[in-house]
Amino acid sequence: MQVELAVNGEARTVEVEPRMxxxxxxxxxxxxxxxxxxxxxxxxGACTVLLDGAPVRACLMFAVQADGYAITTIEGLAPGPGELxxxxxxxxxxxxxQCGYCTPAMILTAHALxxxxxxxxxxxxxxxxxxxxCRCTGYAQIVEAIALAAERMRGLNLPASKP
Amino acid sequence: xxxxxxRFVSADRRVREDRRFVAGKGCFAADVVLPGTRHVALVTCxxxxxxxxxxxxxxxxxxxxxxxxxxxxxxxxxxxxxxxxLDTPNVARRPLxxxxxxxxxxxxxxxxxxxxxxxEDAAEMVRVDYEPLPFVLDGETAYATGSPPVHAEHGSNVLxxxxxxxxxxxxxxxxxxxxxxLRVTWGRNSTVPIETFGVLASWDPWRELLDVYASxxxxxxxxxxxxxxxxxxxxxxxxxxxxxxxSYGVKxxxxxxxxxxxxSRRLGFPVRLVEDRLENxxxxxxxxxxxxxxxxxxxxxxxxxxxxxxxALDNVGAYAGRSPFQLGKPIGAIVGPxxxxxxxxxxxxxxxxxxxxxxxxxxxxxxxxxxxxRAIEEVARHRGLDRVEARRRNLIRADEFPYxxxxxxxxxxxxxxxxxxxxxxxxxxAGLIAERDRLRAQGLLxxxxxxxxxxxxxxxxxxxxxxxxxxxxxxxxxxxxxNVDVGGAVTATIHTLSAGQGHETLVGTVIxxxxxxxxxxxxxxxxxSLSSLxxxxxxxxxxxxxxGGAAFHAAQKLKARLLAIAAHDLAIPPEQALxxxxxxxxxxxxxxxxxxxxxxxxxxxxxxxxxxxxEPGLAFSHVMQVPTGGRLPDADGRVxxxxxxxxxxxxxxxxIDPDLGKPEIKRYxxxxxxxTVINPKIVRGMTMGGIAHGIGAALYEEFxxxxxxxxxxxxxxxxxLPSSHEVPPVEIIxxxxxxxxTVFGQKGSGESGYLGAPAAIASAINDALQPLGIAxxxxxxxxxxxxxxxxxxxxxx
Numbered sequence: 001m002q003v004e005l006a007v008n009g010e011a012r013t014v015e016v017e018p019r020m021x022x023x024x025x026x027x028x029x030x031x032x033x034x035x036x037x038x039x040x041x042x043x044x045g046a047c048t049v050l051l052d053g054a055p056v057r058a059c060l061m062f063a064v065q066a067d068g069y070a071i072t073t074i075e076g077l078a079p080g081p082g083e084l085x086x087x088x089x090x091x092x093x094x095x096x097x098q099c100g101y102c103t104p105a106m107i108l109t110a111h112a113l114x115x116x117x118x119x120x121x122x123x124x125x126x127x128x129x130x131x132x133x134c135r136c137t138g139y140a141q142i143v144e145a146i147a148l149a150a151e152r153m154r155g156l157n158l159p160a161s162k163p
Numbered sequence: 164x165x166x167x168x169x170r171f172v173s174a175d176r177r178v179r180e181d182r183r184f185v186a187g188k189g190c191f192a193a194d195v196v197l198p199g200t201r202h203v204a205l206v207t208c209x210x211x212x213x214x215x216x217x218x219x220x221x222x223x224x225x226x227x228x229x230x231x232x233x234x235x236x237x238x239x240x241x242x243x244x245x246x247x248x249l250d251t252p253n254v255a256r257r258p259l260x261x262x263x264x265x266x267x268x269x270x271x272x273x274x275x276x277x278x279x280x281x282x283e284d285a286a287e288m289v290r291v292d293y294e295p296l297p298f299v300l301d302g303e304t305a306y307a308t309g310s311p312p313v314h315a316e317h318g319s320n321v322l323x324x325x326x327x328x329x330x331x332x333x334x335x336x337x338x339x340x341x342x343x344x345l346r347v348t349w350g351r352n353s354t355v356p357i358e359t360f361g362v363l364a365s366w367d368p369w370r371e372l373l374d375v376y377a378s379x380x381x382x383x384x385x386x387x388x389x390x391x392x393x394x395x396x397x398x399x400x401x402x403x404x405x406x407x408x409x410s411y412g413v414k415x416x417x418x419x420x421x422x423x424x425x426x427s428r429r430l431g432f433p434v435r436l437v438e439d440r441l442e443n444x445x446x447x448x449x450x451x452x453x454x455x456x457x458x459x460x461x462x463x464x465x466x467x468x469x470x471x472x473x474x475a476l477d478n479v480g481a482y483a484g485r486s487p488f489q490l491g492k493p494i495g496a497i498v499g500p501x502x503x504x505x506x507x508x509x510x511x512x513x514x515x516x517x518x519x520x521x522x523x524x525x526x527x528x529x530x531x532x533x534x535x536x537r538a539i540e541e542v543a544r545h546r547g548l549d550r551v552e553a554r555r556r557n558l559i560r561a562d563e564f565p566y567x568x569x570x571x572x573x574x575x576x577x578x579x580x581x582x583x584x585x586x587x588x589x590x591x592x593a594g595l596i597a598e599r600d601r602l603r604a605q606g607l608l609x610x611x612x613x614x615x616x617x618x619x620x621x622x623x624x625x626x627x628x629x630x631x632x633x634x635x636x637x638x639x640x641x642x643x644x645x646n647v648d649v650g651g652a653v654t655a656t657i658h659t660l661s662a663g664q665g666h667e668t669l670v671g672t673v674i675x676x677x678x679x680x681x682x683x684x685x686x687x688x689x690x691x692s693l694s695s696l697x698x699x700x701x702x703x704x705x706x707x708x709x710x711g712g713a714a715f716h717a718a719q720k721l722k723a724r725l726l727a728i729a730a731h732d733l734a735i736p737p738e739q740a741l742x743x744x745x746x747x748x749x750x751x752x753x754x755x756x757x758x759x760x761x762x763x764x765x766x767x768x769x770x771x772x773x774x775x776x777x778e779p780g781l782a783f784s785h786v787m788q789v790p791t792g793g794r795l796p797d798a799d800g801r802v803x804x805x806x807x808x809x810x811x812x813x814x815x816x817x818x819i820d821p822d823l824g825k826p827e828i829k830r831y832x833x834x835x836x837x838x839t840v841i842n843p844k845i846v847r848g849m850t851m852g853g854i855a856h857g858i859g860a861a862l863y864e865e866f867x868x869x870x871x872x873x874x875x876x877x878x879x880x881x882x883x884l885p886s887s888h889e890v891p892p893v894e895i896i897x898x899x900x901x902x903x904x905t906v907f908g909q910k911g912s913g914e915s916g917y918l919g920a921p922a923a924i925a926s927a928i929n930d931a932l933q934p935l936g937i938a939x940x941x942x943x944x945x946x947x948x949x950x951x952x953x954x955x956x957x958x959x960x
Contacts, residue, residue: 017280019280020280024280027193032187033187033191033193033194034186034187034188035187036191036193036357036358036408037193037359037437038357038358038359038440038879039357039440039878039879040439040440041440041878041879041880043878043879043880044357044879044884046357046358073187074185074186074187075186075187077186078186084182084185084186088185088186089185091181091185092177092178092181092182092185093177094844095177095178095181095844095845095847095848097181097184097185097663098409098662098663098664098665098848098849098852099184099356099358099406099407099408099409099410099662099663100180100181100183100184100185100189100406100408100663101189101191101356101357101358101406101408101409102357103184103185103187103189104184104185104187107185126887126888127887127888129887130886130887130888131886132887133357133879133884133886134357135354135355135356135357135409135411135852135855135856135884136409136663136848136852137848137851137852137855138848138851138852138853138854138855138856138890138893138916139851139855139887139890140847140851140890140892140893141844141847141848141851142887143887
């Protein structure tokens, strides 16, 4: 069946089986492979994308259910080719990753957190990413990246919705 | 020793790989799809052991979009068994079971269809008739005579049973006033990367070439795939520019690659297998060591240990590749950081009807460290010593390096006491004890955890000849090629895949350091396996030493050439030429110089200006031999295992809710000495990740089996990976004792943190439980078990 998806600000029409997950649709139909399959049962969070700004598990949702929502994937965050968003740059500054597999989901989760709370405490950052499993880092440099992004964001005096 | 001044080494520079990952532009195996790719799903055996009587493929093959159902018999007829580490020819390992399946979840047939979803549907339509067979799960039971052999042709379940004696063990035992014995056990866990294993293979019948894109971390991977498929090595092209989404040892993937490689040749289109989480955990052959240690120690009144006997029995599962070697690596650090003068070590590997074991971070060293550390604590208890003091009395002192241990390995360098001093000072050890006692006064069980241990690094794989007499491997290469193009741009190569270790940053930093140019100007690429120099893979904490070493020496060769060209062109004696950030000048007349671009032009275009006999162009490669390597083990099994030994000292405070059994890590300090740190961000990340993994291994993660032989953890809801809530902040205290064997004094750090965290957490729990008179000698110790133990000890059964 046909589904209308608004992905990274662009209207896309996709033909999918009703049983196709949003994750498979993004990866296989739209070739947005920055969202990753980790467990496909909603635990690891590697498939996280934003739906109307809120983090969701793309593996637990059918593509047809996403009809009408604004979907943001990692590919929608960079301001331009070769450029990084403030959060992406902060992850580079602290090396908040290793293998990079959980990273897109982690960054989207961080964007969602900072959009609703520009000054999260350490505990709030830890809580916000607790549904995203990272096997490489032990989380320390991820938490620092998000705290750094928040600090820089406040320094820039940007509107909270645009980290 | 004064620290040499580095420009880029040790500087807190960014990691170049990160830019692509934060943009979602990594290239993982599942991101590679060639036109016409078909997908595999697997039919798995539901029994721990069963004879395969019949496979009925008709239902699956009748479905539209289903192309093929492959069984083990067809695959076995066309391929060789997978390479085994030990000399055990009757333990054949193949991608699909042939006649007998030997663990629940073993792959019995592979279905190929237009989509993965369709392949999964069709896999459910394949009917297999089984005759269940007797099975064995427990390692000691498998070892006992009379247990059902997993491989009848092999005759027993024993793959390896060798006893080493190094030094006067019996005499030292007889002469020691005190002895103790204990059993320590390490449960089956693994690294469980977030990316499952994935592989795409595409056979080109006109070029007679198999292209392989895999998320792999496996020594000799292209070679092993070619051998199994009966192809020359030059017919298998493995693409090294695939990003691996975490591995930490387990992504071996030979059976997966052989399976899809065969299917692609057989069917004439690209075939892909990306494991789902269940396939990964149950049939992906990626479990870690499951080990019983029986320890005996002989020591004196002061708690000084003279001799140790260790029996290690490892349950490797139904088949074996390199996993029994995980009993071999710890021989290179069998006494840990301690001065134990004689050792008896018995290494036993047995098969069982469980999922196959593969390499896991630290390759058997972390369980061994846990066993040694438990034993030290028992010595401390026996002698009434403070646990830090008991360790101090046995630690090798800084003035004793290089230090030869009984099993024949010489430790390179270290200053263990200095590291411990630093940590105790930073943590305020007395204050930490006071904090523990305050928590106890509040009704909590609280304990201080301690572990001192080593990270052998620079893998040389000497356990291969040690445990397999038919294998005389004495080198374990890593390589780098360096090219300066006609415009003066520098490109360097890596000849293996990476799984987040920052190797491109490593190579750039090292070459930038040698050439005195900005590392960011150096392009780092990964040629495919057919364009590659001899290379293994990032195992055994080796890449800083081995890839860093190869890059260093290639850059030195380039620098030497530039000096020779300039000296010749300036008509000065070579020793009078000085290199300065790419330019070369006459030390007697500094204004007389040749710039980088002039030298590059001479090398590439002006043959008439080159020193006679010089190859034009600027292309250099270096194939690195492992420092201190190159010798076979002696008859007593004495051997130089790894070249470098990093040290770590863990100190933590834990509080356990006595009613729930829930432990909470209140403080965590780590003293870490891995020699010269090349990139602080990378080393810190590795170490923190290792501690997180160690917390999982100690408290949460286990591949447990039911009595019926079924794996109980089949999803990430049953196999618990530490989240951000479970990993506390850790204060890392650095110390640098350079290694004399490496180009910058670096040692490995890829397994740091994991080497000691499980031992340290067990130590903390045991300190907390000590007032109840109970002890934990098994990991993992899960919350429910801990709660039950505490309740029983308090008489609340």
